[in-house]
């Protein structure tokens with residue numbers, strides 16, 4: 001039995017869909033087990049097809065999950081599948097499909113009486129709840145990222161550039177089993193640390209904060225962590241700012257539990273930062289889900305209404321304070337929501353480190 005197919009077909013029934021056309025790499029991998037950015041799936045009420053061209057067909061045959069039939073494109077043709085499976089309502093990934101791909105699909109099936117329906121957040125909803133093997137992959141990626149942090153603390157010196165710090169982190173992760181970086185590694189120092197998603201520069205590390213935000217990928221699953229250290233000695237203001245971010249992060253993590261409101265988690269961290277005199281300097285949300293993509297459902301922000309945390313979700317907790325022209329600091333852990341509680345998946349020191 002393929003539980004993912006069952007879950008998807010239950011959603012398809014709710015939306016009255018006869019089939020779904022899957023083109024995004026993440027949903028393709030999630031459903032079929034096949035990592036093929038150029039392939040597509042057709043999942044009907046009864047059948048499920050993996051279409052892979054010559055470059056990927058051998059891997060597809062090896063990796064396809066139970067319930068999937070692996071085919072070369074055209075064998076059968078999409079028209080044959082639509083006719084044989086009597087597909088009248090075809091769902092497509094409106095959030096992940098280009099306009100031209102959709103136009104091409106409509107052209108291919110022109111005259112067959114097929115209606116095309118956007119599926120919206122079907123996959124993101126299913127994927128937000130992780131199975132134990134998915135959690136294990138995220139944790140494996142996180143262990144590699146933690147190794148990279150220990151490594152950078154050993155090799156970092158005043159002559160290194162931000163680019164070199166990023167390269168060192170990524171090289172360590174790749175050498176230790178990461179498929180690729182989770183996203184473009186952030187390593188920003190001095191005034192550039194005030195940019196939450198700053199790009200590493202080919203300049204020597206500047207005094208003050210050095211923020212490193214990065215992650216590894218294992219089995220397609222991403223990790224995400226941020227650590228901010230101090231280049232040189234931390235003065236009183238830097239220490240106070242750092243400890244405020246840390247206190248906000250710890251307070252939010254303490255409050256996280258199954259059934260807690262996402263928006264409340266954001267508020268706990270934000271109030272603490274505001275009340276310490278940094279109102280307006282925490283300009284992004286508290287966190288986000290992590291999985292096959294670096295940013296997934298659920299969001300952890302003030303705009304989440306009455307949405308509550310569910311067991312099986314993995315979220316980041318990453319408050320920060322950023323003062324343009326001066327510096328910024330962020331601390332980020334990943335937390336798994338468990339039945340009645342939570343487990344911090346990040347195992348990495350958070351006390352202020354001076355280099």
Ligand SMILES: [Mn+2]
Nearest residue numbers: 224316318332
């Ligand atoms: Mn993050």
